[in-house]
Amino acid sequence: MIAGNWKMNKTVTEARDFVTGVQGKLPAADQVETAIAAPALFLQTMLEANQDRVLRIGAETCYYEDEGAYTGEISPLALHQMGIPYVIVGHSERRRYFNETDDVINRKVQAVFRNGMTPIICCDETMGRRESGDKIHWVVNQVSAALKGISEENAAKVVIAYEPSWAIGSGTSASSDQAEEGCYLIRQTIADIYSDDLANGVRVLYGGSVKPDNIAGLMARNNVDGVLAGGSSLSEDSFIQLANYQN
Ligand code: PEP
8 A cells, every 4th residue: 555644735726636647647456555645625626536536535634523512623424424435543743743642543543443434543653762672662552552442343454554753754764674673563463462364464554754766675575565655645746656666
């Protein structure tokens, strides 16, 4: 899976032009699944521009209640009714700037599944934790907390991204060894909670300064099933190059 996270970038017109521009240039979904998570404001326009329906259009976040007095929040029920298949949950920027705790993230994962969508759960790790040797507990705890109470049937569908915060937006990706190590740790945690079989079927992505010139080395690793790209998903050209990294 090659997924993009636009964050708070672009306008509705730019979002529509991007989707129009990638039509016919992405690999078939049964070879490489491609997805862009975009601001909720753009989703309807993007869905309408997505004539060939190869690109999956996802949301960057949602609330954990379906409806009610939650001013400004994004309803997972409404996202599902629009035809949105994926929602990013627990991105490090949501944890850091919007105080999302493991408990909130778990509720969001439940809400996404309850509404028939699939969460792309992000799991971060700071350089401080890496250097202090605490990264294993940190990663294991985030994955376990996000999946608390999630059935085997739903866990089998989840997508999890290993996104070290020290690599996000830095211009320098983790090495392929570091990416492999983080993704392996996530897969092992899922195996411990559920089973090896289930864990082997889950897609684990790496995210953090992925670019067209480093994607092939990351994707060559056993436990890296895809990438989540921020900056390099913003231009049509670089997203098309990421999606076609094998060619
Ligand atoms: C992200 O925000 O999820 C991300 C991976 O960003 P970037 O690719 O820009 O480092």
